Amino acid sequence: MKHRFDLRVGPVGFRIGSAWPDPVEALRRLYAGYPASDGVCDFTVRLEPEKPWRQRLRPSVAIRGDYMLPDAAPLALAHGLLAAEMGMNLQMALGQRRFLLLHAAAVEREGKAVLLTGHSGAGKSTLAALLGERGWRFMGDEFALLDPETGRLHPFPRAVSLKNESLAVFGQVDAGRLGPVMEGTPKGTIRHLRPPADAVARMLEPAEPALILFPRFGRDSPCETRSVGAAEVFVRLTQASTNYVALGRRGFDALTRLVASVPARALDYPGSEEAVRLVERIWAG
Amino acid sequence: MAGPRYIADPPGAVSSVELEGLTALYHARSGTTHILAPPAPQILAALADGPADAAEIAARLARGFELAAEDAAAAIAARLAELEAAGLVHRA
Numbered sequence: 563m564k565h566r567f568d569l570r571v572g573p574v575g576f577r578i579g580s581a582w583p584d585p586v587e588a589l590r591r592l593y594a595g596y597p598a599s600d601g602v603c604d605f606t607v608r609l610e611p612e613k614p615w616r617q618r619l620r621p622s623v624a625i626r627g628d629y630m631l632p633d634a635a636p637l638a639l640a641h642g643l644l645a646a647e648m649g650m651n652l653q654m655a656l657g658q659r660r661f662l663l664l665h666a667a668a669v670e671r672e673g674k675a676v677l678l679t680g681h682s683g684a685g686k687s688t689l690a691a692l693l694g695e696r697g698w699r700f701m702g703d704e705f706a707l708l709d710p711e712t713g714r715l716h717p718f719p720r721a722v723s724l725k726n727e728s729l730a731v732f733g734q735v736d737a738g739r740l741g742p743v744m745e746g747t748p749k750g751t752i753r754h755l756r757p758p759a760d761a762v763a764r765m766l767e768p769a770e771p772a773l774i775l776f777p778r779f780g781r782d783s784p785c786e787t788r789s790v791g792a793a794e795v796f797v798r799l800t801q802a803s804t805n806y807v808a809l810g811r812r813g814f815d816a817l818t819r820l821v822a823s824v825p826a827r828a829l830d831y832p833g834s835e836e837a838v839r840l841v842e843r844i845w846a847g
Numbered sequence: 848m849a850g851p852r853y854i855a856d857p858p859g860a861v862s863s864v865e866l867e868g869l870t871a872l873y874h875a876r877s878g879t880t881h882i883l884a885p886p887a888p889q890i891l892a893a894l895a896d897g898p899a900d901a902a903e904i905a906a907r908l909a910r911g912f913e914l915a916a917e918d919a920a921a922a923i924a925a926r927l928a929e930l931e932a933a934g935l936v937h938r939a
Contacts, residue, residue: 792866
């Protein structure tokens with residue numbers, strides 16, 4: 563393709579090709595400091611005109627690659643960066659076989675990882691990113707990669723996708739770490755945040771899972787936590803995994819091992835600061 | 848009258864892990880994961896000794912558990928029907 567960007571995020575190499583220069587330029591700026599995929603590319607993402615005449619006339623970006631969804635809606639060129647991010651997610655969700663993929667954020671301290679998982683809008687991205695600014699190592703906000711052989715979690719520290727009101731929480735970070743504000747996307751207003759430098763520098767360093775949290779944001783929520791039974795955790799994590807079924811017995815063994823050995827708590831919170839305090843309190847035991 | 852006799856898949860065809868009172872079971876042939884509540888895992892374990900109907904399974908389980916004999920066979924027959932629908936036991 564005319565414009566190309568190679569990128570390594572944790573143990574995964576991506577090659578992103580684009581018919582337009584802008585999405586690739588935006589990726590280059592957002593992922594400044596990330597290693598290139600050093601020739602080993604696990605997945606390819608292609609940003610192409612939806613139809614040949616849509617390259618210049620009201621440009622419309624179709625997300626294509628090794629794995630595709632037939633009914634994925636194209637995006638406006640102004641949202642090309644989002645298209646690239648969605649493309650990388652899609653390749654992982656549909657094609658990843660090396661790791662059990664959990665739709666979860668993760669942070670690490672002293673070699674031990676906290677998994678944060680929940681429905682879209684539960685606040686796991688914001689919470690993980692905020693913890694990443696407060697002394698935790700940010701491991702990822704979208705996918706946690708569980709190695710079926712070792713039981714360890716591998717980082718996937720892609721740029722954090724900040725949505726709508728969570729943008730305000732990161733007003734103090736270095737502006738160079740922020741991508742363009744994209745308004746009117748299918749997910750509302752979005753701005754990407756490059757993870758802290760230590761998250762990028764240590765992206766190949768796995769961690770031992772030590773705690774599973776199910777955060778749930780609600781403006782009127784009480785601030786409270788409760789334990790979650792192992793069978794419920796297991797079922798929720800099978801639902802949070804995009805490739806559990808595809809991995810067969812490897813997936814079952816990896817997930818039951820995780821659930822049987824790691825405590826889990828649900829966490830309801832009315833705001834990010836309260837959530838950070840709750841996580842710290844649970845962590846301290 | 849004796850009810851239908853059932854067999855379970857051989858050990859190795861399934862993996863199971865107990866998770867706080869419930870059992871997660873992976874059925875290799877179908878690639879399906881099941882969550883089982885008692886007495887379903889115990890019924891599957893009892894079938895490891897060979898094909899049996901509900902009354903025989905009740906007798907096998909009675910060796911290890913206290914069962915109310917007259918209700919046990921009927922309850923086990925109902926669970927066997929569910930296990931059959933899930934593809935975890937088959938008619939012998």
